[in-house]
Amino acid sequence: MLSMKTQYAFKALMYMAQQDKQRPILIAEISEQKTIPLKFLENILLQLKKAGILDSKKGKGGGYLFAKNPGEIKLATVMRLMDGPISLLPCVSLHFYTKCKNCDENYCGLNRVMLQVRDASLAILENKTVTDIAGNSIIL
């Protein structure tokens, strides 16, 4: 399961992407509209800024802005930033690989299955962006 942190990050990014005009958006506004604890949200947005996804402006009229186009922000990227590995096992992780002890990956059946799961998940998460989840699109 995704942590609250990741879920909040997605909610916040969706909210920001749904605004018509690209004006700086207050942390407090997102917090209120999406019922996310204010200080927790601050940390999340800050982390997204440090990762180059968001930008911020201080002072009056300040707030958060997208640093990248929402259509270029992959869901997988956000998840890795917040929660770490997407894979179910360390030994099948692309970005956070660590070898498991007592296990030759070439012969480990579990490894092979989890690779499949990873690939299936990433095929989706690497191709969907914030724009995709923000759209008030038609229900099919």
Add this chain to the structure above:
Amino acid sequence: MLSMKTQYAFKALMYMAQQDKQRPILIAEISEQKTIPLKFLENILLQLKKAGILDSKKGKGGGYLFAKNPGEIKLATVMRLMDGPISLLPCVSLHFYTKCKNCDENYCGLNRVMLQVRDASLAILENKTVTDIAGNSIIL
């Protein structure tokens, strides 16, 4: 990521399925061979027993046995037993569903994506069994 508990459960089940003769297998033997903390393993195996996956025999010559054919034990079942939901969000979980607040699932883009991920993952995890991961099969 899967918890240690789930990983240990898989390792133990693989080890048991790999034994030629179906004799009762000692907790201590699995613990030693797979370097799994003994008491932690006890709990895991016990839980698998209560779920009807394993059976046990006490006393001399005792140990753990399969209650079901390893080919009938789905990976998804083991994961749900140990870790709970396989889905990334509560609102897309089949077995552990809970509604998310401030979110109409019919209009939530995140919900739709996570449904896809869930379906892709389950397509694999519901169809792979302990037999599949235990096989010393040929590498392709």
Add this chain to the structure above:
DNA sequence: CATACTGCGTCTTCATTGAAAGCATAGAAC
């Protein structure tokens, strides 16, 4: 029957981390 063997139950601990809250600082606009 006795003893060794092996699983079962309960309780406790310990570290990590998820999930916040408080308070003080820095920077920008007016």
Add this chain to the structure above:
DNA sequence: GTTCTATGCTTTCAATGAAGACGCAGTATG
């Protein structure tokens, strides 16, 4: 220089993952 807003730092609190200690219960073997 005052107000608005983000940033930094510290602390807390609860939950849970990950064990370890100790003792009980049931079964085989001689």
